[in-house]
Amino acid sequence: MVGSPPDEREVPLNLYRHGAALPVRVRENRRLTVAGNPNDVHHIVLEFPEGQFSYLEGQSVGIAPPGLNARGRPNVPRLYSIASDRLGDDGLGNTLTLTVKRVVYKNDAGVEVRGLASNVLCDAQPGDVLPMSGPAGREFVLPEEEASNYLMFATGTGVAPFRAFAQRHAKWPTETRGKMWLFFGVRAQDDALYADQWPMWSHNDDFRVTWALSREQQTPDGRRMYVQDRMRESGRELLKFLGRGRTHVYICGIKGMEVGISEAFAAIAKEAGLNWTDVHEMLWQTGRWHQEVY
Ligand SMILES: Cc1cc2nc3c(=O)[nH]c(=O)nc-3n(C[C@H](O)[C@H](O)[C@H](O)COP(=O)(O)OP(=O)(O)OC[C@H]3O[C@@H](n4cnc5c(N)ncnc54)[C@H](O)[C@@H]3O)c2cc1C
Numbered sequence: 362m363v364g365s366p367p368d369e370r371e372v373p374l375n376l377y378r379h380g381a382a383l384p385v386r387v388r389e390n391r392r393l394t395v396a397g398n399p400n401d402v403h404h405i406v407l408e409f410p411e412g413q414f415s416y417l418e419g420q421s422v423g424i425a426p427p428g429l430n431a432r433g434r435p436n437v438p439r440l441y442s443i444a445s446d447r448l449g450d451d452g453l454g455n456t457l458t459l460t461v462k463r464v465v466y467k468n469d470a471g472v473e474v475r476g477l478a479s480n481v482l483c484d485a486q487p488g489d490v491l492p493m494s495g496p497a498g499r500e501f502v503l504p505e506e507e508a509s510n511y512l513m514f515a516t517g518t519g520v521a522p523f524r525a526f527a528q529r530h531a532k533w534p535t536e537t538r539g540k541m542w543l544f545f546g547v548r549a550q551d552d553a554l555y556a557d558q559w560p561m562w563s564h565n566d567d568f569r570v571t572w573a574l575s576r577e578q579q580t581p582d583g584r585r586m587y588v589q590d591r592m593r594e595s596g597r598e599l600l601k602f603l604g605r606g607r608t609h610v611y612i613c614g615i616k617g618m619e620v621g622i623s624e625a626f627a628a629i630a631k632e633a634g635l636n637w638t639d640v641h642e643m644l645w646q647t648g649r650w651h652q653e654v655y
């Protein structure tokens with residue numbers, strides 16, 4: 362099976378469940394953000410036994426931290442979006458990549474709390490074995506519609522599935538493939554995940570990224586720059602993009618970002634004399650509005 366893609370008409374789902382997880386080996390774990398940046402994000406490549414797992418772009422996998430929860434039950438898996446296309450970063454079909462942020466915060470009593478699964482993943486060493494369930498998710502899967510266009514909105518590690526989309530898109534024929542446009546919000550240049558990789562997946566500007574650096578850039582009225590502010594700046598172009606035949610909209614990242622994005626779309630549509638509610642409804646009804654926010 363290695364080297365050949367899964368059947369494109371079928372979406373593999375829950376091949377492995379919690380309690381009967383697939384042991385996967387950590388092949389690589391490297392930090393994406395520079396040392397000293399409190400935003401500690403890792404690029405983690407997991408290897409699975411030949412032919413025993415498959416997935417599509419837009420799916421997630423579950424990683425359960427070891428140990429028991431407060432009720433004495435085994436810890437449940439946490440979901441992580443897959444950041445590589447179906448063949449993995451090396452194209453051989455037996456790996457997948459995750460983009461994981463280490464969760465560390467102070468609770469109300471001022472005590473430092475470390476998220477269980479994210480810390481296991483970020484601390485994992487090459488050769489370590491982890492239990493993996495999945496793949497999960499059908500709604501966010503990238504359709505194999507090469508001529509379609511894709512508008513993508515990400516905040517932070519919410520960009521993971523869009524790395525998989527970009528990798529896959531770059532393999533479609535350059536003459537016929539549609540365009541992808543990613544709006545990507547992070548705090549600062551130092552948090553700009555995969556900044557060096559996005560240009561690799563673009564041909565004649567058919568994959569482009571518009572950045573919103575919330576702590577380094579400001580809106581004209583002095584607020585933090587978010588993806589929805591960048592959308593408003595590109596209003597006319599964005600509407601044109603949305604109107605180019607079949608366009609899908611994907612949103613992934615911080616819960617609440619979908620509100621700002623819908624508001625920006627509504628304002629842009631209104632300026633052009635369009636009713637956003639109708640357009641939005643049409644996108645939902647035709648399966649072209651996809652959001653995964655957490
Ligand atoms: C579909 C999906 C895909 C996801 N993909 C990714 C991904 O690609 N990359 C990624 O890094 N994460 C992703 N996540 C989030 C991931 O599943 C975990 O929730 C996250 O890593 C935390 O898990 P943990 O076990 O480390 O923390 P836990 O041990 O579960 O602890 C987290 C707890 O701490 C709380 N908490 C977290 N931060 C704070 C804070 N600052 N202040 C107060 N409380 C806080 C949370 O509410 C939660 O109750 C995804 C989630 C979903 C639903």
Ligand SMILES: NC(=O)c1ccc[n+]([C@@H]2O[C@H](COP(=O)([O-])OP(=O)(O)OC[C@H]3O[C@@H](n4cnc5c(N)ncnc54)[C@H](OP(=O)(O)O)[C@@H]3O)[C@@H](O)[C@H]2O)c1
Nearest residue numbers: 516517518519546547548575587614615617618653654655
């Ligand atoms: N598939 C999924 O569901 C999935 C996948 C991966 C990650 N996630 C989740 O995505 C989130 C990303 O976390 P992170 O720590 O990487 O991000 P982060 O660094 O906290 O935030 C990323 C950027 O989003 C901005 N932002 C905050 N609120 C926003 C809003 N309402 N609208 C638009 N932009 C907003 C932040 O700005 P400021 O901080 O400057 O305000 C920052 O610039 C986490 O909750 C993670 O669990 C979900």
